[in-house]
Amino acid sequence: MRVNAIQGTDTNTAVEQNRAVNSTENFSSYLQTTASLEEIFTEASERYNVPKDLIKAIAKTESDFNPNATSGSGAQGLMQLMPATARELGVEDAYDPYQNVMGGTKYISQLLNKYNGDVKLALAAYNAGSGNVAKYGGIPPFKETQNYVVKVTNYMNGGVQVPEAYYSASGANGTTGANNSTGTVAAASVEEAEDNYFKDTLNQLFSYDDYLRFIDLYTKVQQEQKEKEKEEEEKQPGISDSYYSYQEIKYNPAVLGIINSNN
Numbered sequence: 001m002r003v004n005a006i007q008g009t010d011t012n013t014a015v016e017q018n019r020a021v022n023s024t025e026n027f028s029s030y031l032q033t034t035a036s037l038e039e040i041f042t043e044a045s046e047r048y049n050v051p052k053d054l055i056k057a058i059a060k061t062e063s064d065f066n067p068n069a070t071s072g073s074g075a076q077g078l079m080q081l082m083p084a085t086a087r088e089l090g091v092e093d094a095y096d097p098y099q100n101v102m103g104g105t106k107y108i109s110q111l112l113n114k115y116n117g118d119v120k121l122a123l124a125a126y127n128a129g130s131g132n133v134a135k136y137g138g139i140p141p142f143k144e145t146q147n148y149v150v151k152v153t154n155y156m157n158g159g160v161q162v163p164e165a166y167y168s169a170s171g172a173n174g175t176t177g178a179n180n181s182t183g184t185v186a187a188a189s190v191e192e193a194e195d196n197y198f199k200d201t202l203n204q205l206f207s208y209d210d211y212l213r214f215i216d217l218y219t220k221v222q223q224e225q226k227e228k229e230k231e232e233e234e235k236q237p238g239i240s241d242s243y244y245s246y247q248e249i250k251y252n253p254a255v256l257g258i259i260n261s262n263n
Contacts, residue, residue: 037065038162040098044105050112054119055079055105056162057155058126061148065163067097079104097167119156123149 035043041059045052062080063069075082077100086094091103111122114130124132124139127148132140139149 034166035098037097037165037167040101040167041162044101047102048105048109050105050109051156053156053160054108054152055101056160057152058104058108058123059101060155060160061152065165067100067167068095076100077104079107081107119153120149123152 041052041055044050044055059065059078062075063078065078067078069078069080070076071080073082076086076094078097079100081089081091081094081100081103083094085107086100086103089103089106091099094100094103108122108126111125111130112119115121115125115133120139121133124145128140128142128145132142132145139146
């Protein structure tokens with residue numbers, strides 16, 4: 001599926017929109033006094049000319065519309081922006097719904113332009129990073145990313161119901177009633193995507209404290225094993241040591257002289 005991120009506009013408008021997408025801006029200067037979540041999505045869609053259903057589908061998949069969501073890898077807010085990515089997009093407060101949606105929409109708009117409107121590739125890059133898309137020549141063979149693309153696409157095509165919530169400039173008023181979500185990673189590189197994947201997996205298996213206790217126990221076991229081996233070696237001299245001692249006596253000049261004199 002493809003969408004045209006610059007469609008239905010005249011030449012001058014398209015140029016201005018491209019300029020807005022690629023420029024550095026600070027979204028705090030655009031904050032409204034009060035806006036519903038639906039209004040925020042509408043404004044973001046119009047500003048970056050990205051289908052509103054696509055933006056809402058990403059927010060639904062990423063955080064279930066929870067503006068306070070934080071993933072295990074540090075992704076923040078409605079559209080789960082990594083801190084470094086948020087700063088590059090001009091987002092000062094990733095937990096501010098307005099700034100987060102604007103930043104996330106700007107990001108997906110850049111990806112749509114990068115992949116000539118290919119929604120699936122743009123979503124794959126949003127989830128796993130453009131580096132992985134380039135490395136594998138398409139959607140990476142990561143189960144999480146493949147499921148992510150399918151899930152967002154299904155939400156987009158089926159329609160998404162946005163919670164009725166209103167937010168002030170700081171995002172303090174109004175609540176979505178959504179549950180916390182681990183979200184996904186808008187990684188910028190192959191290394192970051194893989195690192196975050198393994199961190200999330202380890203966090204699901206056991207805590208960091210459990211990991212430290214395991215390392216401590218493993219180190220002690222290894223040390224005790226080495227000490228036992230050393231004690232055994234000291235109690236029972238090796239055959240090789242006796243052999244070399246015998247060879248030194250056998251070929252010692254003094255010993256040879258005694259042997260020759262007896263002969």
